[in-house]
Amino acid sequence: MASPLLRLEGVSKSFGGLVAVRDVSLELAEGRIAALIGPNGAGKTTLFALMSGFLRPDTGRIVFAGEDITGVPPHLNARRGMTRTFQIVQPFAAQTVRENIAVGAHLHCAGRREALAEAERVAQRVGLAPQLDKPAGDLTVAGRKRLELARALATRPRLLLLDEVLAGLNPQEVAEMVPVVRSIADGGVTVLMIEHVMQAVMHLASHVWVLSQGELIAAGSPGEVTRDPRVIEAYLGHGTAQRLGRLVEPA
Numbered sequence: 001m002a003s004p005l006l007r008l009e010g011v012s013k014s015f016g017g018l019v020a021v022r023d024v025s026l027e028l029a030e031g032r033i034a035a036l037i038g039p040n041g042a043g044k045t046t047l048f049a050l051m052s053g054f055l056r057p058d059t060g061r062i063v064f065a066g067e068d069i070t071g072v073p074p075h076l077n078a079r080r081g082m083t084r085t086f087q088i089v090q091p092f093a094a095q096t097v098r099e100n101i102a103v104g105a106h107l108h109c110a111g112r113r114e115a116l117a118e119a120e121r122v123a124q125r126v127g128l129a130p131q132l133d134k135p136a137g138d139l140t141v142a143g144r145k146r147l148e149l150a151r152a153l154a155t156r157p158r159l160l161l162l163d164e165v166l167a168g169l170n171p172q173e174v175a176e177m178v179p180v181v182r183s184i185a186d187g188g189v190t191v192l193m194i195e196h197v198m199q200a201v202m203h204l205a206s207h208v209w210v211l212s213q214g215e216l217i218a219a220g221s222p223g224e225v226t227r228d229p230r231v232i233e234a235y236l237g238h239g240t241a242q243r244l245g246r247l248v249e250p251a
């Protein structure tokens with residue numbers, strides 16, 4: 001079997017007395033869309049920060065493309081091919097969409113002209129081409145989400161970590177964004193997404209990890225994890241799986 005693109009071995013992180021991520025091990029194969037789900041405060045964003053180098057784990061090891069990257073800072077991980085997006089999108093509001101995307105492209109484009117040309121190509125991929133000359137501050141929420149995606153894509157990632165790119169979008173905007181994410185993966189980028197919009201997870205992800213109170217409690221296909229009693233309990237509270245079981249039992 002091919003070695004995984006990303007491997008976490010026993011990764012933990014505490015903030016003071018709070019264990020945000022506890023002993024997480026996982027392997028992400030190249031060429032798939034996978035998702036990380038879990039209730040609020042489960043540790044998903046902390047895990048992304050650990051993977052991408054914004055935080056250093058207290059214990060454990062992170063291996064990307066065969067190299068130990070534990071404690072390696074984000075800009076070096078981006079050079080290696082791992083880039084993340086942020087839940088709260090903060091573009092340079094006064095700069096145009098083109099200039100904002102070019103920021104990501106500067107990672108591998110030597111000059112400004114080359115970076116701006118790359119920005120145009122990336123804008124096509126995420127449906128932002130008509131907005132290229134607008135100030136980023138004029139974009140709608142959906143437009144800002146696309147811009148965040150574009151800035152990350154412009155770094156030419158091998159692995160893209162998407163932190164809730166669908167949050168705050170209405171159902172139609174979600175439906176429009178799903179094929180954009182799929183086409184990125186079809187273009188050869190491995191995608192790991194944190195997502196609360198379960199319908200999109202069901203459509204996009206072939207594999208799902210579920211985090212609750214810092215621990216991985218389930219993994220499998222979207223169908224498998226959403227039927228898992230531990231996952232139902234984590235989302236809806238103690239005793240729910242049993243109550244639901246009673247509800248669906250034949251009379």
Ligand SMILES: Nc1ncnc2c1ncn2[C@@H]1O[C@H](COP(=O)(O)OP(=O)(O)OP(=O)(O)O)[C@@H](O)[C@H]1O
Nearest residue numbers: 015018019020038039040041042043044045046047
């Ligand atoms: N820098 C920090 N300092 C202290 N506590 C933190 C810090 N970052 C996260 N936490 C805590 O760690 C826990 C996990 O937070 P995290 O943001 O990773 O969860 P999450 O699953 O991403 O939640 P959400 O779905 O609400 O974004 C929470 O209890 C949070 O309050």
